[in-house]
Amino acid sequence: MKVTVFGIGYVGLVQAAVLAEVGHEVVCIDVDQNKVDNLKNGVIPIYEPGLTPLVTSNYEGGRLSFTTDAQKGVEHGELIFIAVGTPPDEDGSADLKYVLAVAKTIAEHMTSHKIIINKSTVPVGTADKVKAKVNETLTALDKNVSFDVVSNPEFLKEGAAVSDCMRPDRIVLGTDSEKAKDKLRELYAPFNRNHDKVIIMDIRSAELTKYAANCMLATKISFMNEIANLAELFGADIENVRRGIGSDRRIGYQFIYPGCGYGGSCFPKDVQALVRSANGVGYKARILESVEAVNYEQKEKLFSYIQRHFKGDIKGKTVALWGLSFKPNTDDMREASSRVLMEALWEAGACVQAYDPEAMEETQRIYGSRSDLKLMGTKESALDGADFLVIVTEWQAFRAPDFALMKEKLSEPLVFDGRNLFEPERMAEYGLKYYAIGRGLSVQGNSSI
Ligand code: UDX
Numbered sequence: 001m002k003v004t005v006f007g008i009g010y011v012g013l014v015q016a017a018v019l020a021e022v023g024h025e026v027v028c029i030d031v032d033q034n035k036v037d038n039l040k041n042g043v044i045p046i047y048e049p050g051l052t053p054l055v056t057s058n059y060e061g062g063r064l065s066f067t068t069d070a071q072k073g074v075e076h077g078e079l080i081f082i083a084v085g086t087p088p089d090e091d092g093s094a095d096l097k098y099v100l101a102v103a104k105t106i107a108e109h110m111t112s113h114k115i116i117i118n119k120s121t122v123p124v125g126t127a128d129k130v131k132a133k134v135n136e137t138l139t140a141l142d143k144n145v146s147f148d149v150v151s152n153p154e155f156l157k158e159g160a161a162v163s164d165c166m167r168p169d170r171i172v173l174g175t176d177s178e179k180a181k182d183k184l185r186e187l188y189a190p191f192n193r194n195h196d197k198v199i200i201m202d203i204r205s206a207e208l209t210k211y212a213a214n215c216m217l218a219t220k221i222s223f224m225n226e227i228a229n230l231a232e233l234f235g236a237d238i239e240n241v242r243r244g245i246g247s248d249r250r251i252g253y254q255f256i257y258p259g260c261g262y263g264g265s266c267f268p269k270d271v272q273a274l275v276r277s278a279n280g281v282g283y284k285a286r287i288l289e290s291v292e293a294v295n296y297e298q299k300e301k302l303f304s305y306i307q308r309h310f311k312g313d314i315k316g317k318t319v320a321l322w323g324l325s326f327k328p329n330t331d332d333m334r335e336a337s338s339r340v341l342m343e344a345l346w347e348a349g350a351c352v353q354a355y356d357p358e359a360m361e362e363t364q365r366i367y368g369s370r371s372d373l374k375l376m377g378t379k380e381s382a383l384d385g386a387d388f389l390v391i392v393t394e395w396q397a398f399r400a401p402d403f404a405l406m407k408e409k410l411s412e413p414l415v416f417d418g419r420n421l422f423e424p425e426r427m428a429e430y431g432l433k434y435y436a437i438g439r440g441l442s443v444q445g446n447s448s449i
Contacts, residue, residue: 004077012083020058022190029073047331050162074109083119092272107137148180153210159329174206222294228258228438238438260418261299263326263335299340315349320386323393324356331358355382388414403430
C-alpha cells in the first residue's frame, strides 16, 4: 500500500521503517532538510536498537524515502500518517499547532480520497479539529475531495520501539468510516497474526485510550514510589513488598519498580496533558495530580539522601554519576531524573563525573562545556578521584560492577542507588555504605536512612 508519514521523529520514523519492512511503499516528510539529508546518508537521529539496519535496508530497497516535499508526499499516500510532535505549552496542555499545520498541508495538496491517521498523542477531540481544519482549507480553496480521519495511537517504548511496532499487543483504531477500517486492517495485516489484535472503537475513545494507558502506568510507578517512601519510614523493605504484591496476578510484576522517578517524553507530558484537559472540562483529576506531584518529589530523592548524609555540605565534592538517559537502551534525556540531580548538585557546589553508555553526546548537547561536569569514557573512570557514587539509570552494564575497585577508587565508600540494583547485605560485605530507594529495614546499621 502507498503510505505517507508526516514527521520523522521517534514515532514517525519507527512506524515508517516497520511498514516499509513488510512491503508497503512509504514516503516520509519532514520540514527539517538537515534531518532528511542525514537519513538519506544513513544517519539516524535517534539511538534505538535495530532501527539503523531497518531504515538503511528499506531505503536502499526503495520502499522507504525521505523528502521535505509535502506535495509529493500527499500525492503518494492513500494513507497519510500524522506523527509530528505535540510539545507541552506553558501550562502543560498539548500544543496542536504542528498537527493542525500538517492537516492544512494535506488539504492544500490532496486531489483524491485520503485516510488521515493520527499517530501523535493528542487530546481527546483532536480528530474533530483535524477534520475541521481539512474542511476549512478545502472550502477556502474551493476543492471537493473526500477524506476520513482515524485515531491510531502508538504504544511503543523507547529502547524496544522496533519490536513493539513489529509485534504490537494491540492495534487501536478509532474511526467512524467503514472504508478506513478496511484499509487499516489491510495495512496492519502483517502485524496482526496469531490472534486478532485490532480493537476498533469510536474516535474519542481511541484518543483517550492512549492517555489512559500511559497514565495508568505512571500511576503504578508513583504509587509504588509512595509505598517505598512509607517502607523507609516504617523500616520495611520495598523490594520484599514489590515481590509480595507482584505475585498477585491482578497487580502483576510490571511497572512496580520503585526508583528515583519516571522520565521520558511520554509519561510526564501525558499525565500533565490529561490533568489540563480534565480541567478544561471542569474536572479536577486528583489521582493524576498526585501522580505528578509524587514523581516530582521522587526525582529529588537521591539529592535529599546526599544532603542528609553530608548534613547539607557537599560544596567541592566530586560525584561519580552512572546513567544519564531517562531509562536504559536510549540516549533520550527528556525529563531524565539525572538532570534534576545534576542541577541540584551543581547548585550546591559539587562537581559531576558522569558516564552513560549512550547519552554522553546528548548530555554535552544539553549542558555544553562546563567546569563542573566531566564526561568520562567508562564507568570505572567516572570513579577516579570521586568522593562517592550515584546510580540513576539501570543500564545492564551497571548490574555487576567490580565492587572492590569501586571501594578502592571512591574517597568515601558510599553508593546512592536510585534503581535498587544491588542487595544491601552484599554491599555491606564489600564495605560499601549503601542508600537505595525504600529499603529501610535491609539497610539498618549499614546507612543512616
Ligand atoms: C512509555 C510507555 O511505556 C509506552 O507504552 C508509550 O507509548 C510511551 O511511554 P517510554 O517513555 O519509552 O514508554 O518508557 P517506559 O519504559 O515506559 O519507562 C518510562 C519511565 O518509567 C522510565 O523513566 C522508567 O525508568 C520508569 N519506570 C518504569 C519506573 O520507574 N518503574 C517501573 O516499574 C517502570
